[in-house]
Amino acid sequence: xxxxxxxxxxxxxxxxxxxxxxxxxxxxxxxxxxxxxxxxxxxxxxxxxxxxxxxxxxxxxxxxxxxxxxxxxxxxxxxxxxxxxxxxxxxxxxxxxxxxxxxxxxxxxxxxxxxxxxxxxxxxxxxxxxxxxxxxxxxxxxxxxxxxxxxxxxxxxxxxxxxxxxxxxxxxxxxxxxxxxxxxxxxxxxxxxxxxxxxxxxxxxxxxxxxxxxxxxxxxxxxxxxxxxxxxxxxxxxxxxxxxxxxxxxxxxxxxxxxxxxxxxxxxxxxxxxxxxxxxxxxxxxxxxxxxxxxxxxxxxxxxxxxxxxxxxxxxxxxxxxxxxxxxxxxxxxxxxxxxxxxxxxxxxxxxxxxxxxxxxxxxxxxxxxxxxxxxxxxxxxxxxxxxxxxxxxxxxxxxxxxxxxxxxx
Amino acid sequence: xxxxxxxxxxxxxxxxxxxxxxxxxxxxxxxxxxxxxxxxxxxxxxxxxxxxxxxxxxxxxxxxxxxxxxxxxxxxxxxxxxxxxxxxxxxxxxxxxxxxxxxxxxxxxxxxxxxxxxxxxxxxxxxxxxxxxxxxxxxxxxxxxxxxxxxxxxxxxxxxxxxxxxxxxxxxxxxxxxxxxxxxxxxxxxxxxxxxxxxxxxxxxxxxxxxxxxxxxxxxxxxxxxxxxxxxxxxxxxxxxxxxxxxxxxxxxxxxxxxxxxxxxxxxxxxxxxxxxxxxxxxxxxxxxxxxxxxxxxxxxxxxxxxxxxxxxxxxxxxxxxxxxxxxxxxxxxxxxxxxxxxxxxxxxxxxxxxxxxxxxxxxxxxxxxxxxxxxxxxxxxxxxxxxxxxxxxxxxxxxxxxxxxxxxx
Numbered sequence: 001x002x003x004x005x006x007x008x009x010x011x012x013x014x015x016x017x018x019x020x021x022x023x024x025x026x027x028x029x030x031x032x033x034x035x036x037x038x039x040x041x042x043x044x045x046x047x048x049x050x051x052x053x054x055x056x057x058x059x060x061x062x063x064x065x066x067x068x069x070x071x072x073x074x075x076x077x078x079x080x081x082x083x084x085x086x087x088x089x090x091x092x093x094x095x096x097x098x099x100x101x102x103x104x105x106x107x108x109x110x111x112x113x114x115x116x117x118x119x120x121x122x123x124x125x126x127x128x129x130x131x132x133x134x135x136x137x138x139x140x141x142x143x144x145x146x147x148x149x150x151x152x153x154x155x156x157x158x159x160x161x162x163x164x165x166x167x168x169x170x171x172x173x174x175x176x177x178x179x180x181x182x183x184x185x186x187x188x189x190x191x192x193x194x195x196x197x198x199x200x201x202x203x204x205x206x207x208x209x210x211x212x213x214x215x216x217x218x219x220x221x222x223x224x225x226x227x228x229x230x231x232x233x234x235x236x237x238x239x240x241x242x243x244x245x246x247x248x249x250x251x252x253x254x255x256x257x258x259x260x261x262x263x264x265x266x267x268x269x270x271x272x273x274x275x276x277x278x279x280x281x282x283x284x285x286x287x288x289x290x291x292x293x294x295x296x297x298x299x300x301x302x303x304x305x306x307x308x309x310x311x312x313x314x315x316x317x318x319x320x321x322x323x324x325x326x327x328x329x330x331x332x333x334x335x336x337x338x339x340x341x342x343x344x345x346x347x348x349x350x351x352x353x354x355x356x357x358x359x360x361x362x363x364x365x366x367x368x369x370x371x372x373x374x375x376x377x378x379x380x381x382x383x384x385x386x387x388x389x390x391x392x393x394x395x396x397x398x399x400x401x402x403x404x405x406x407x408x409x410x
Numbered sequence: 411x412x413x414x415x416x417x418x419x420x421x422x423x424x425x426x427x428x429x430x431x432x433x434x435x436x437x438x439x440x441x442x443x444x445x446x447x448x449x450x451x452x453x454x455x456x457x458x459x460x461x462x463x464x465x466x467x468x469x470x471x472x473x474x475x476x477x478x479x480x481x482x483x484x485x486x487x488x489x490x491x492x493x494x495x496x497x498x499x500x501x502x503x504x505x506x507x508x509x510x511x512x513x514x515x516x517x518x519x520x521x522x523x524x525x526x527x528x529x530x531x532x533x534x535x536x537x538x539x540x541x542x543x544x545x546x547x548x549x550x551x552x553x554x555x556x557x558x559x560x561x562x563x564x565x566x567x568x569x570x571x572x573x574x575x576x577x578x579x580x581x582x583x584x585x586x587x588x589x590x591x592x593x594x595x596x597x598x599x600x601x602x603x604x605x606x607x608x609x610x611x612x613x614x615x616x617x618x619x620x621x622x623x624x625x626x627x628x629x630x631x632x633x634x635x636x637x638x639x640x641x642x643x644x645x646x647x648x649x650x651x652x653x654x655x656x657x658x659x660x661x662x663x664x665x666x667x668x669x670x671x672x673x674x675x676x677x678x679x680x681x682x683x684x685x686x687x688x689x690x691x692x693x694x695x696x697x698x699x700x701x702x703x704x705x706x707x708x709x710x711x712x713x714x715x716x717x718x719x720x721x722x723x724x725x726x727x728x729x730x731x732x733x734x735x736x737x738x739x740x741x742x743x744x745x746x747x748x749x750x751x752x753x754x755x756x757x758x759x760x761x762x763x764x765x766x767x768x769x770x771x772x773x774x775x776x777x778x779x780x781x782x783x784x785x786x787x788x789x790x791x792x793x794x795x796x797x798x799x800x801x802x803x804x805x806x807x808x809x810x811x812x813x814x815x816x817x818x819x820x
Contacts, residue, residue, distance in 0.1 A: 165625050169666065185669060186629060187636050215575050216626035219596060223633020226597050256579065259595060 004315035009039060009361070011398050012379045015406045017370050017387065024374025025410065028389060032376075033365035035395065036384035039314065040112060040265070040321030041357050042077030043339075047328070048102040049081065049095075066344050067328060074339075074354050077112040079267075079323055080155065082147060083123035091127050096150050103154035113155045114323075116267075117162035117209065118144045119193045121170050121177040122285075128176025133183050136176040141196045148200040157205040159235055159267065160197050161190050165212040165220060172283070186220060187227050194229050209235030209267050218256045225260065234260065235267040239325065241277040241284055241335060244305040250312050258318055265321040266313055273302035273329075273347055274336035287333060294329055294336035294347065303348035306339075310356055324353075414725035419449060419771070421808050422789045425816045427780050427797065434784025435820060438799060442786075443775035445805065446794035449724065450522060450675070450731030451767050452487030453749075457738070458512040459491065459505075476754050477738060484749075484764050487522040489677075489733055490565065492557060493533035501537050506560050513564035524733075525565045526677075527572035527619065528554045529603045531580050531587040532695075538586025543593050546586040551606045558610040567615040569645055569677065570607050571600050575622040575630055582693070596630060597637050604639050619645030619677050628666045635670065644670065645677040649735065651687040651694055651745055654715040660722050668728055675731040676723055683712035683739075683757055684746035697743060704739055704746035704757065713758035716749075720766055734763075 015032075017025040050056055051064045071078070080102055081087070088094040106113045119140055128136045148158065161167075167189070168181040181189045190208060197206055208224065208231050210217045224231055234257050238245065245253070257264055273294045281287045313319045325331075329338035339350035363380045365388075370376050380398050387394050387408050394410045425442075427435040460466055461474045481488070490512055491497070498504040516523045529550055538546045558568065571577075577599070578591040591599045600618060607616055618634065618641050620627045627646075634641055644667050648655065655663070667674055683704045691697045723729045735741075739748035749760035773790045775798075780786050790808050797804050797818050804820045 165629070169625065182669070185632050187632050212625075214624065214626060215579065215622075216624060216629050219575065219626050219630045219633060222595050222597050223629060223636055226633055226637035259592070 002311060002315045004317075005311075005361070008317040009314060010379055010381050011400055012377070013398055013402070013404060013406050015376050015378050015387070015396070015408055017374045017376065017389070018407060018409045020409065022409075025370050025389065026372055026374050028370050029367055030370060030376065030410075031365050031367055031388040032363065032378060032380070033386050033388070034363040034380060034383055035386050036110065037076055037357070037362065038320075038382040038399065040077040040323070041075050041353075042079060042112070042114070042321060042323035043071060043075050043327045044116075044268070044323065044325045044331075045071060045078035045102075045106070045111075045327065046081045046331075048078065048105060049098055052101040052105040053098045063344050067340060070340060070346065070350065071327060072109055072111070074350065074357060075111065075324075077114065077321065077323065078106045079114045079116045080106070082115045082117060083120070084125045084143065085123045087147075088125060088143070091125070094147070096147070100151065100154055103151060107154065112157065114157040114159065114207075115147070115151060115155045117159040118147065118197060119160060119177060119189075120162035121167050121175050121181070122163070124175050124177045129174065131176060133180050136180045137184070137192065140177070140180065141192060144193060144196040145200050148197050148204065152201045152204075156201060156203060158197055158207065159209040160206045161193050162209050163211060164190055164208065165210055165214075165216045172285075187223050187229070190224055191227060191229050194231070198230065205232045207231070207233045207235040207265060207267065209237065211237040211239060211268075213253045213256075215256070218259075221257070221260055231262060233263045233265050233320070235265050237268040238266055238309075239268055239270040239284060240305075241270055241272055241287070241333065241337070242279050242281065243276045244271055244309065247308060247312050250309065254316050254319070262318070263320040264316075264318045265323070266319065267321075267323050268325040269309065269322055270325050270335070270337045271302045271305050271309065271349070272336050273298040273338075273349065277335075284333065289334065292334050292336055294338075294341055298336065299347045299349065303352045306349040307352050307356065310353060314356075314361065412721060412725045414727075415721075415771070418727040419724060420789055420791050421810055422787070423808055423812070423814060423816050425786050425788050425797070425806070425818055427784045427786065427799070428817060428819050430819065432819075435780050435799065436782055436784050438780050439777055440780060440786065440820075441775050441777055441798040442773065442788060442790070443796050443798070444773040444790060444793055445796050446520065447486055447767070447772065448792040448809065449771075450487040450733070451485050451763075452489060452522070452524070452731060452733040453481060453485050453737045454526075454678070454733065454735045454741075455481060455488035455512075455516070455521075455737065456491045456741075458488065458515060459508055462511040462515040463508045473754050477750060480750060480756065480760065481737060482519055482521070484760065484767060485521065485734075487524065487731065487733065488516045489524045489526045490516070492525045492527060493530070494535045494553065495533045497557075498535060498553070501535070504557070506557070510561065510564060513561060517564065522567065523565045524567040524569065525557070525561060527569040528557065528607060529570060529587060529599075530572035531577050531585050531591070532573070534585050534587045539584065541586060543590050546590045547594070547602065550587070550590065551602060554603060554606040555610050558607045558614065562611045562614075566611060566613060568607055568617065569619040570616045571603050572619050573621060574600055574618065575620055575624075575626045582695075597633050597639070600634055601637060601639050604641070608640070615642045617641070617643045617645040617675060617677065619647065621647040621649060621678075623663045623666075625666070628669075631667070631670055631672075641672060643673045643675050643730070645675050647678040648676055648719075649678055649680040649694060650715075651680055651682055651697070651743070651747070652689050652691070653686045654681060654719065657718060657722050660719065664726050664729070672728070673730040674726075674728045675733070676729065677731075677733050678735040679719065679732055680735050680745070680747045681712045681715050681719065681759070682746050683708040683748075683759065687745075694743065699744065702744050702746055704748075704751055708746065709757045709759065713762045716759040717762050717766065720763060724766075724771065
């Protein structure tokens, strides 16, 4: 195993197993099993909204169930959709209940949830166009406050502002958020949006998210921090429809953002298993094809690249999450971007990531013997564990902070 | 004339001409002549250092004199060189006196002076390489303080930090300033450098200067302003060795930087009169050719483009200066970038810019008749004027502020 993964993702602990009377459990066999990874292995999970709201029937429902099973087998985090144009197509009639149902399902299934996005020029509400900039600002802030409040406890992690680098100069079509950002400036807009989210959920993890990995984005982060905006996590998209970045470029990007010493999430990771999008396409949305098949060769490449990408990111001390985008083929751009084919079968990339996430990077149930003081030495991935002895269970957490000494009462 | 030029560069005033006894000069002919343009038409004038320090002899001296004449005929501002590697090749032995001589010559010849640059990774002092980052920071600050102080009154305008966007990721060769910027971050480095310059010359005009015209640079400006850095003027390079930007791109760049409502200088403007540098060259310094001739066709193109570029910038309300780079052929990159050929003759671009700057955009001596109250109505370009009556002269300024009423005592 990569020594950086060992250093950054694992901890060595002495677990003292105590009986209910507080005396050590001496020279006994116990089983330790990981139940949760601290690192977030997530996926875009928009499909969960129709699934959890009874919108699928018959064969479609069966397929959705299978997708959900595969999701739960691999991932511990899910990104849910808050695109304003779709979330609130008619002003005052948001899809709050439907998305809440999806979020509840996630929580019931031990998935950490994230909402994406609260403020973005693309797919923003059309009905902003008839407003003044001041009205747009108030509507956008009100939207953030409402949704962050409505989902507190269900979703405590948000992509607050999406793609601010291009936001004020986005020129594909007129929209309220570009107008607003052009007038306010990026930093002031970000400040207003973060403040609105923070006030409704002070404990939430708030991200700035962008596909731009040029100096423009790291300079924007620097400017936001200088302006006193509390960014909890830097979100970096990596839609690699035009080809895998490779390890070198990935490390360069990480290097540019590491100087802030803030956690980094790879929020939207795409590797296609078909032909690559031509390099001359600048805005990925411009590439509209009817058919974009997944191929045998493409699937092998995707699997190989996914291993490399996940291994590079999992090894980096500041990266705390990777979100795959989308889980199944046929989503955004009709791209063969999924880990699951349209027929519901797993691609090699799914199997390979699973081997890492629930294999190489996971502590399967392991028998250990306590010593004469009831102690066991144990090295594991940061996360949650269950210790079992004679049918009794006790959970404990393994973090860098508590790595040296853990007491378990059983 | 472009209505924007009229609106942004001219003022209409009523000049009341009073005699020494404070009574109006009634129904008399006076002559008004412009003596100075407020807008800065400048040029890189590094050649003035050897010229004013007696380093030229014989034919070279004659050529330099002719260049100086042409410079003075066209320009009202000069940029003088402070590249650290050349200014202080041996630590503690700066070329202060030599550059002071050039600055004095400029002032004696009514040229506004600017120093370029105080902090830049390229052409920085080699001897920084043996230092710790803390020592580099102290040396860089001390350098700024020393030079800004030594030149106070001779040079009161500075490119303080040059090319900060690429500074921390510049990877052509190791240098002290890239190391420092990588550690400090761009905004903190800029803040330290501006503070050092400001403290030694509070009245100085301090520029941030960059060739980057992507969102990275305007985001950096926004971040600096949010961090409380007082940038007096935004400097934008426009080295168009690979072809004229055209009006549309120029306006787009202006649009991106106008939202700060700060003055803008086009600090380094190049249009070549030979073949264009191939578009695939990213760092202009990579294009090394032995011969890069000025051609007849190229000179026509250069002249045409220079008219367009100067007209676009002169019309924009926030642009306050344009600096040509270099005045004569054979300077940086051996490019045919000059307005003057190697043999000292003027290219069409020189003549065309001159026609604008001292023709269309200049008030030549004009006879006017005072009315029965001693008043004349007068529309001119913002700047300095001389009013003459029967051999007696009086100067006055025309600015937007005093445009309505001016009193002249003669």
